[in-house]
Amino acid sequence: MNPIDFSALTIGDTVVESEIPLSRATLIDYAAASGDHNPIHWNERFAREVGLDGVIAHGMLSMAVVIAPLVEWLGDPGAIVDYRTRFSAPVPVPDAETGSPATPTTALKMTATVGAVDAAVGTARIDIAVKSGEADVLSRTQVRISR
Amino acid sequence: MPVNTEKQGASFSLPQPYEVSREAVAEFGLATGAKAEYHFDTEAATSLGYRDVVAPTTFAVIIAQKSEAAYISDPDSGIDFSKVVHGSEQFSFTRPIVAGDVLSAVTHVDGVRSAGDNAMITTRTEITDAAEQPVVTVTSTIVVRGDGE
Numbered sequence: 001m002n003p004i005d006f007s008a009l010t011i012g013d014t015v016v017e018s019e020i021p022l023s024r025a026t027l028i029d030y031a032a033a034s035g036d037h038n039p040i041h042w043n044e045r046f047a048r049e050v051g052l053d054g055v056i057a058h059g060m061l062s063m064a065v066v067i068a069p070l071v072e073w074l075g076d077p078g079a080i081v082d083y084r085t086r087f088s089a090p091v092p093v094p095d096a097e098t099g100s101p102a103t104p105t106t107a108l109k110m111t112a113t114v115g116a117v118d119a120a121v122g123t124a125r126i127d128i129a130v131k132s133g134e135a136d137v138l139s140r141t142q143v144r145i146s147r
Numbered sequence: 148m149p150v151n152t153e154k155q156g157a158s159f160s161l162p163q164p165y166e167v168s169r170e171a172v173a174e175f176g177l178a179t180g181a182k183a184e185y186h187f188d189t190e191a192a193t194s195l196g197y198r199d200v201v202a203p204t205t206f207a208v209i210i211a212q213k214s215e216a217a218y219i220s221d222p223d224s225g226i227d228f229s230k231v232v233h234g235s236e237q238f239s240f241t242r243p244i245v246a247g248d249v250l251s252a253v254t255h256v257d258g259v260r261s262a263g264d265n266a267m268i269t270t271r272t273e274i275t276d277a278a279e280q281p282v283v284t285v286t287s288t289i290v291v292r293g294d295g296e
Contacts (some may be wrong), residue, residue, distance in 0.1 A: 020180060033171075033178035035209055038228075050229050059233040064179035064205040072183050077201045077243050084237035084286075 003147055004074060007119040015126065016112040018069040021104030022057055022093050028101075030061040044095070054094060059087040062138055066110040066130050070143060073112075081123075082144040085130075089137045108132055115142065122147035150266035150291050151225040155259045159217035161252040164277070165210045169246040172202045179203055192245070202244040208236070211272040211285035214252035218270065219289075226268075226291055234267065234288035241281045249277040257286075264293025 009015075027041050036058055039046040047055045063085050071077055096103035108130055115127040123146045130138040169189070176186035181203035184191035192200045219226050244250070251274070258269035272285040 026178075029178040033175045034212070036212060060205060060208050060236065061179065063236060064175075064181070064203065064208075067204045068179060068181040071181065071204055076195060077183070077185065077204065078195075078197075080204055080240060080243075082237070082239045083204055084235070086235040087233050 003076065004079065004124075004145065006117060006122050006124055006147065009114045009117045009119070009124055011114050011117060013114045014111055015114060016069050016073045016110070018066075018110050020065045020069075020108045020110065022061075022065075022091070022106050022108065023102050023104045024055070024093060024095050025100070025102035026104075027055065027057060027061065027093055030058055030064075034058070034060065036060065052090065052092075054092055057091040057093050059138075062087075062091055062108060062130065063141075066108060066128055066138070066141070067143065069110065070112050070126060070128065074145060079145045079147065080143060081146045082142070085128075085138045085141040087137070088139040089132075089135045091132045091137050106132060108137065112143075149225055150259060150261075150268070151223060152259045152261070152266075154218070154224050154256050157218070157256045159214065159221070159254045159256075161210065161214040161250075162217070165213065165250045165252070167202060167206075167244055167246050167248040167250065169200050171209070172200050172206065172246050175206050175209070176203050179205070189246075197243070197245050199246040202246070205236075205238065206244055207238055207274055207283045207285050210250055210252050210274055211254070211287065214254040214272050215270050215287065218254055218256060230292040232290045232292065234290050235286075236288075237284075237286040239284040239286070241283065244282060248282070250282060251275050251279075262290075266291045266293075 094105045111129045116125040126143040128141040254272045
């Protein structure tokens, strides 16, 4: 494994960009894996009854899928010291009109940039912007890493 | 029933320790796009110096939400779960979770405050291993929407 070279990080540089497709099947898989079975994440009628426009992704699913590409880039999962975000807008995940329920109907776009770096100590902060369409669905998403 | 602000300062424990299995780590990895080998292959994990497969970054939410549920589902808390919106989440790591960990959790209700019709609640869940050493702290804020909405 090649550890991150902190002296090569420059504030403002984009280090990872990725687009993550989401489908109703993604939500069901996350519900099973996480134990979060809130029906707003899988039942259209229930979601509407509680005032949503339809089924939405778990905030924690969004938080999980946008860190995965960054962790792969880091190489060592133990490099992450702190990971935080705010859920600023819901991510609607419509049912696919035809075909498999695993057909993606939306996507998250993540862009990870260097927010701060201390090469001498070997720490950095990576900021992740997360959009669904034009909407910022997560905000103040920060990852603190250390060698 | 309104959210009970007197619960600020209360603590709730996970009823029994959570045992981290390789299967649960792999399932969470598959569900969240965590594709690195060390989530699935013990050798890949041990070659990085870990005892067993490493859980994806946000895996601790499984344990944290089980522990938070002891508070949220307590009728005395006054929380209507159908009115709960997730505000923010933070993981502060001492070390990554690995398969074989037997984890305990205590959820502390750090803040319960009214904001207009709504209530904002901050919980902090301290997750520790079988040796009672800290593993990860999970801080979560939720908003409970008022009846006016």
